[in-house]
Amino acid sequence: MEVLKINGVEKQFAAEQLPSTVAELLEQLDIKAATVAAEVDGQIIEHKNFTETKLRNGQSIELVRFVGGG
Amino acid sequence: MDKLVIADKEFNSRLLVGTGKFASCEIMAEALEKSGAEIVTVALRRVDIENKNDDMLRAIDVKKYLLLPNTSGARDGEEAVRLSKLARATTGINWVKLEVTPDPYYLLPDPVETLKAAEILVKDGFVVLPYINADPVLAKKLEDAGAVTVMPLASPIGSKQGIRARAALEIIIEQANVPVVVDAGLGLPSHAADAMEMGADAVLVNTAIATAAEPSLMATAFKLAVEAGRTAYKAGAAAASKRAIASSPLTGFLRDIQKEE
Numbered sequence: 001m002e003v004l005k006i007n008g009v010e011k012q013f014a015a016e017q018l019p020s021t022v023a024e025l026l027e028q029l030d031i032k033a034a035t036v037a038a039e040v041d042g043q044i045i046e047h048k049n050f051t052e053t054k055l056r057n058g059q060s061i062e063l064v065r066f067v068g069g070g
Numbered sequence: 071m072d073k074l075v076i077a078d079k080e081f082n083s084r085l086l087v088g089t090g091k092f093a094s095c096e097i098m099a100e101a102l103e104k105s106g107a108e109i110v111t112v113a114l115r116r117v118d119i120e121n122k123n124d125d126m127l128r129a130i131d132v133k134k135y136l137l138l139p140n141t142s143g144a145r146d147g148e149e150a151v152r153l154s155k156l157a158r159a160t161t162g163i164n165w166v167k168l169e170v171t172p173d174p175y176y177l178l179p180d181p182v183e184t185l186k187a188a189e190i191l192v193k194d195g196f197v198v199l200p201y202i203n204a205d206p207v208l209a210k211k212l213e214d215a216g217a218v219t220v221m222p223l224a225s226p227i228g229s230k231q232g233i234r235a236r237a238a239l240e241i242i243i244e245q246a247n248v249p250v251v252v253d254a255g256l257g258l259p260s261h262a263a264d265a266m267e268m269g270a271d272a273v274l275v276n277t278a279i280a281t282a283a284e285p286s287l288m289a290t291a292f293k294l295a296v297e298a299g300r301t302a303y304k305a306g307a308a309a310a311s312k313r314a315i316a317s318s319p320l321t322g323f324l325r326d327i328q329k330e331e
Contacts, residue, residue, distance in 0.1 A: 007116040035125050036117055037159040044159045062116065064156050066127055068098065069113025069140050070088030070227070070254075070276030 002057040018057060023050040025061070036065045071300055074272050076249055077165075077197045077218040079136075081108045084266065085296045086138070086251060087289070088276025095129035097285055102135065105279065105289035111138045111167055114157050132161070138199065140167040146180070147187035154191055166191060167221065169201040177227045181208045185215065192216035201253055204235035209242045209250075220246060221274065223254035224265060228277040230257025233264055243269045259288075259295030266299025267307065 002018045003010050004025070019025035022045055026033045038045045039062040045053045055061070074081040087107040092098035102110060110130065130137070139157035144150035147170060154166045168191065170183040184200050185208065191198050192215055200212050204222040212220055222242050225231035232255065233239065243250050249271035256262050262273045275292050282288035 007119060009119075029119060031117060032125070035127055035160070037114075037156040039156065044155055046159060062156075063119075064114050064160070065117050065125065066112040066137070066139065066157075066160060067115045068089040068092060068126055069142050070090045070111055070274070 004055065005060040007063060019055055021051055021055060022053045025055060031063065036063050038063055071297055072304065074249060083108045084272040084300055085293055086111065086272055086274040087279060088274060090276050091280035092285060095126055099129045101279055101285040101289040104286045104293065106293045108136060109138050110135045111140050113140050113142045114153055136165065137161065137163055138165050138167050139163060141169050144170050145172045146170060147183035150187040151190050154196055164195060165197040165199065167199045167201060179203055181205060185211055188212055188217055189215045204238035204242060206238060206241040206245055209246060213246065213248050217248065219249045219251050221251045221253040224252050224261065225255030227254040229255050230278055231255050232257055232261035240268060259291040262292055263295040263299035266296055267302050269303055
C-alpha cells in the first residue's frame with residue numbers, strides 16, 4: 001500500500017497505482033488543472049510543471065482554488 | 071465620475087465587491103453585474119475533493135473583472151505570503167488583498183505581520199493592497215513599503231456598523247499618496263456614500279450586498295451611493311453649522327413695516 005496526503009487527508013493507493021505526476025493525480029481526482037494551484041511538500045508547482053512533477057509515496061499535497069471571499 | 075487609478079491601472083468604478091456569502095453563483099454574477107464593479111475579491115481554499123465541481127470561477131467573467139485574491143485565513147505574515155504565492159500560481163494574478171487576521175472574534179488585522187508580509191510581497195513583485203485597521207501611522211508605513219493602496223476598515227468585517235473609525239480615517243485620507251479604499255463594516259449604501267464624501271477613493275463591500283434579501287438590487291443601490299458620494303466630494307460640500315441659516319431671504323415678509331423712530 002502507498003499513501004499520499006491530499007489536503008490533510010491520507011489517501012491510500014494499491015501498489016503501482018500511485019499517480020506518477022501532479023497532472024495524473026488531478027486527472028484521477030477529476031479536477032481541472034487550470035483552476036487549481038498545487039503544492040507538493042510545501043513547494044508550489046507551476047501549472048506548466050504539472051506533467052513533469054513526479055509524486056512519491058508519503059508526499060503531502062495541497063490543492064487549492066478560488067472560492068467566494070471578501 | 072473621475073477614474074480610479076491603482077498601480078497605473080484605470081477603473082471607472084469606485085466600488086469593489088467581495089464574492090463571499092452569496093446564496094448561489096448565479097445570484098453573485100447578477101449582483102456583480104449590477105454593482106458596476108471592475109475589481110472583485112476572491113479567497114483561496116482547499117479543493118473539496120468530494121465535491122470538486124464547486125468551481126465558482128465559472129460564474130465570474132475574468133475578462134471583465136480584475137480578480138483580487140485575498141489572503142483571508144492567514145494568521146501571520148508567513149501564511150499570508152504562502153497564500154499570495156498560491157493565488158499567483160492559480161491564475162497568474164499578482165495582485166493581492168493582503169489580510170492577516172489572527173483574532174477570529176473581531177477579525178482585526180495584525181499590523182506587525184501585515185507590514186512584514188507587505189515588504190516581502192512587494193519585493194517579490196506583487197501588487198499589494200493591504201487591509202488594515204484605521205491606523206494612519208501604519209498606512210504611511212505600508213505606503214513607504216510599496217503598497218499600492220491602503221484599505222482601512224470602517225468597522226469590523228461583516229459587522230455592517232458603518233463608519234466607526236471616522237477620525238482616524240480622515241487622517242489616513244488626508245495623508246495618503248495612494249488610493250484609500252475603505253473596506254469592511256459598510257452595511258448600507260449611506261455608509262458607502264459617507265466614506266466617499268469624506269474623500270475615500272473607493273470602498274469595498276461584500277456582506278451588505280451578499281446578505282441582502284435582493285443582492286442585485288442592493289448592488290445597484292451601492293453603485294449609486296458610491297457615485298453620489300464621489301460626486302458630492304468633488305462638488306465640495308460647505309461646512310456644517312450649529313445654528314440655522316435660512317435658505318430663503320429674510321426680507322420682504324408680508325408684515326407691517328415698523329418705522330424707525
